[in-house]
Amino acid sequence: MKKILASITLFLVCLPTFAQVKTPQASPKASVTQTVGLTEVAIDYSRPSAKGRTIFGDLVTFGKLWRTGANQNSMVTFSDDVVIDGKTLKKGKYAIFTTPKADNWEVFFYTDTQNWGTPESWDESKVALKTSVKPETLNRNVETFTIAINNLDNNFAHLEISWEKTIIAVKFEVPTNKTAMASIEKALNGPSKDDYYAAGTYFYQSNGDMKKALEYVNKALEMNADKPFWQLRQKSLIQAKLGDKKGAIETAKASLVAAEVAKNADYVKMNKESIAEWSKK
Numbered sequence: 001m002k003k004i005l006a007s008i009t010l011f012l013v014c015l016p017t018f019a020q021v022k023t024p025q026a027s028p029k030a031s032v033t034q035t036v037g038l039t040e041v042a043i044d045y046s047r048p049s050a051k052g053r054t055i056f057g058d059l060v061t062f063g064k065l066w067r068t069g070a071n072q073n074s075m076v077t078f079s080d081d082v083v084i085d086g087k088t089l090k091k092g093k094y095a096i097f098t099t100p101k102a103d104n105w106e107v108f109f110y111t112d113t114q115n116w117g118t119p120e121s122w123d124e125s126k127v128a129l130k131t132s133v134k135p136e137t138l139n140r141n142v143e144t145f146t147i148a149i150n151n152l153d154n155n156f157a158h159l160e161i162s163w164e165k166t167i168i169a170v171k172f173e174v175p176t177n178k179t180a181m182a183s184i185e186k187a188l189n190g191p192s193k194d195d196y197y198a199a200g201t202y203f204y205q206s207n208g209d210m211k212k213a214l215e216y217v218n219k220a221l222e223m224n225a226d227k228p229f230w231q232l233r234q235k236s237l238i239q240a241k242l243g244d245k246k247g248a249i250e251t252a253k254a255s256l257v258a259a260e261v262a263k264n265a266d267y268v269k270m271n272k273e274s275i276a277e278w279s280k281k
Helices: 002-019 176-187 193-205 210-222 229-241 245-262 265-279
Strands: 029-036 039-046 075-078 082-084 087-089 092-099 105-110 127-133 136-150 156-173
Touching: 029 136, 029 156, 039 136, 039 156, 087 127, 092 156, 105 156, 127 156, 176 193, 193 210, 193 229, 210 229, 229 245, 229 265, 245 265
Parallel strands: none
Antiparallel strands: 029 039, 039 075, 075 092, 082 087, 082 156, 092 105, 105 127, 136 156
């Protein structure tokens, strides 16, 4: 009896230890967040590895709906409406399903994200958007399944899915200009110096109306008694882009002096380089 009690006691003592054992997942979870223009994009998925297996056409059957990853369905969230293949995908969270083929992939954005793998019953009414893309062959091997957001631009990016030696890229467009312009118009109804500066900088960076860019930066400077070196620097760049090299040099010199007072080495260097460049012409 004593031996039995001792064994039970030992089991109970060891039980919590067993409950705390941790082992790595075969397909670990991953999250990706990326700002594209002014749109926030988030991806949540699991990442299986090839481990010597042939993936496409074998482990992942051609012509069959795939969860696009492992475990629970992969998901993407857009903070704004986006456009894919000329069609609008409303902002929100979607499951990503695909039907891989040797020469073409179908990609589905599905409104029901609560699936472990593919849905038991496919509901076409839950397909928010469907598109087709051609797979590309990589010159390297991707051991672990990867979803990423690449080829960033203010107005678009690519949702890339890669594994083994195959990659597909789904281009999506974001409403950066529409959002920025709406923000600018709203702010300029009662703008602050920061609003004017942001508007002028946006027009400059987006190759918009340079005269407007100069007007807005000038208004920001007029409202700023200190005449910040970074705002003067921006004004000089706009003047140079408008072809006013003389004015750009004068403004850059003012920015240089202010940057030296502020002990900002980066702006000192940039202004000196610009003054030298613009003085040649």
